[in-house]
Amino acid sequence: MATVTASVQAPIVAGTPLFGSMSELLNDPLAAYLRARSRYGDVVRFRAGPPGLRRDLYAVFSAEGAQQVLATRAADFRKDNVFYEELRESIGNGLLTSQDDAYLRQRRLIQPLFTRRRVDGYAHQVADEAAAVAEAWREAPGETLELAGEMRRFALRMVGRILFGTDGEKALEVIERTMPLLQEYSLKRGMAPVKSPRTWPTPANRRAGRHQAELFALCDTIIESRRGGRGDASQDDTGDDGSEDLVTLLVRAENAEDGSLDAAELREQVLIFLLAGHETTATALAFALHLLARHPEQQKRVRDEVDRVLGGPGGRAPTAADMAELPYLTMVLKEAMRLYPSAPVIGRRAVVDAVIDGVRIPAGADVLVSPWVTQRHPEYWPDPERFDPERFTPEAEAGRPRYAWFPFGGGPRACIGQHLSMLESVLGLAVLLQAYEFEATDTGEVPLGAGVTLIAKAPVRCRITPRSRP
Template identity: 65%
Template sequence: MPTVRIPGPPGLPLIGSMVDLARQPLQAMLAAQRDYGDVVRFAFGPPGLRGEIYAVFSPEGAHQVLAGQAANFRKESTLYEEVRSTVGNGLLTAQDADYQRQRRLIQPLFTRRRVDGYAGAVAVEAAALVERWSAVPGGVVEAVAEMSRFALRTVSRILFGADVEAAVDVVRGAFPVLGEYLLARSFSPLHAPRSWPTPANRRALAAQRELYRVCDGIIARRRAAGPGKAEGAGDLLGLLADARTEDGERLDATELRDQVLIFLLAGHETTATSLTFALHLLGRHPEVQRRARAEVGEVLGGRAPGVADVEQLSYLTMVLKESMRLYPAAGIFGRRAVEACEIGGHEIPAGADVMVSPWVTHRHPGHWPEPERFDPERFTPEREAARHRYAWYPFGGGPRACIGQYFSMLESVLALAALLQAFEFEAVDREVPIGQGLTLQAEGPVRVRLTPRSL
């Protein structure tokens, strides 16, 4: 059967869509869905070196890529190769036997019962955040920096326990440098080998070495103390270091570092993004904020939130899910097709880079009426049940869905409850320009004015 060429934007004559994909990938993909449909071909780079990306935007297509035919879509896209080369072969990037072995070792540390035990670390950092904000001069905070700090301290406390302070400053400095570097390399058909001493390579190498130095030092101290004996051995790093498969296998020091770096990356940037935009949207919609605060007051009665309260905070959870619909931390992610296949009536060639985009799918007009409107009522149980499973997928899906999604929701709900209990919010910046790094990025300030509440 003859195939029809997949439509897509023409881009510029010499470089195609390279500039749009590198500088404004979210906007480029949203416009492409509007103009060309649910399967779009992007060409980028100069003639003779031109690359192609196939973007899939429908929930049905996302399901096919992530779940229905997951074995045919591997984490071998250019972006994943770059991440793997920079932060290691951890659970996010590993493949085949490596992935299966890591999953067997790590899955027991992310059961619901185990994750509930991490709520204490969330409570400590949430209380410290409330105290910190109570003393802010002028009562205005910049949510991106504050939520990044909170989420990083929380995941570092869970990972490192008593060593939390040793990692935070290095991670805060290194990840933005590496994120910009990886994205630039992923959407360009031409980039210098990593061994060349270009300014970008040197900056990225310096950031990588600092991350390795801190993580290797903490891991070495734990390993030297022996199984279960180091201070903080009950934290996630201690549990990872002691973990064994049924055959007695364990993670070696390099594998431990790879897992720690992936957890630091995925475990703080995603949650920070969700919390930043939840605060922004609550600050723009006082009626939603009032309802969420009323629920928090009814459930908590003035006490600090705990893990047992999360299921009772149903409206607050709806607020968070709607915030994650509009601002999914992973706005775009990719796979590589092993064999040729058909998606939405279009043939995808073998070896093609395939991108799915929660940013676009979460705004798909066929599944989300008035998609830009903030409406937590979209996430009532009845409306969720009636909707396609992959109309909302901020944590991915299928066999490679995020292992930490329950923890991320737990942390975010507990943190929002503590903040709503202590403050009223008003958004200072009504509109926030958005970009895409390794995760969704605010390209301007996200300031929130705080009014302390008397309990």
């Protein structure tokens, strides 16, 4: 990349005289970001909105720039932008949205719940839920599945079971119905040049209020049942293998420095885990299977690896220890997360004047980094749209900048649940590939959108064929 001086201003992306870049950012932001990087470079400025209400948005696309924003200068780029403010209002001030002392306190209390050893203890639940999906699919051999919906329900069942234990099944219907609508509501308010107060009785506000109240009541009921038994796990709080659900562990989380989480804080953490915990995994699973269905050679290689480790159709269930024995499957998953990151855009707000990648960004500016763009940057990824799991051999990974691939964010705010997501995805894929072959039915690209997470705007279809059991 060319070296520039600190006095360089970010180039302004051309838009319309009346609304600037608002239309393209609303209609197809992912394509808009890719075009902007290609035409203007690695740090650009979008201007969106009508005169008098126009806002500037700085977009940073290089791996080096992403590392500066998320890691080396993380204190200068905070979660103060309008999108986080709206999400905070909708689902609370949990790990995803909190800042400063509140965030540090939450992280210290919750980090012990996500150690590798504790997370590995959930492998049994993951394998069980994947086996239930595989068994349900056997009622429709040769049928076409819509992978985005199937994997969303599967991921929601997994995170529900891990979070709520035996209460998970009761919670799924409420979560699946209310959470996406609250996300959409928050995103629309974040994009609006002018918005009414949430207290005004508009149809959208009233509808969102009902969804929020229902979701809060569900979480509060489950948390209260755990708080009543604080100290010793009851039978209802444990899985078949004796592992405790995360809500029970959250209720008991405490230390001398930070005390414990109160009822509102517990609810906020549960809601964040529900949102982030199932969206990331669902996207990774759906598009990994989508890509394998389109690439039979790579699918066969994965299947051979799974058969060697687990014994083929009708073989044993995977465990956490098997993750190390499934390197090619892990490479496929990482490549799927490169091409289809569940969080395609990550927002921040600059709190001081800063120079990122040699370009000045003023204090108060809204800033975004984009896994969607950086993970397609031709400087790090030759032929970037091509599906190639070999990009993730240990040697290839060592030769790229750290932030050329960052689907879990990075720096001090990196996703606390990334090992859990990888465990769910690797073991879930292993079970499904052990049981089925996947065949593509559509030739075109799946149209995508960017909300709080990556959105498939059309069905993600494939045909399944059960594999013969010995």
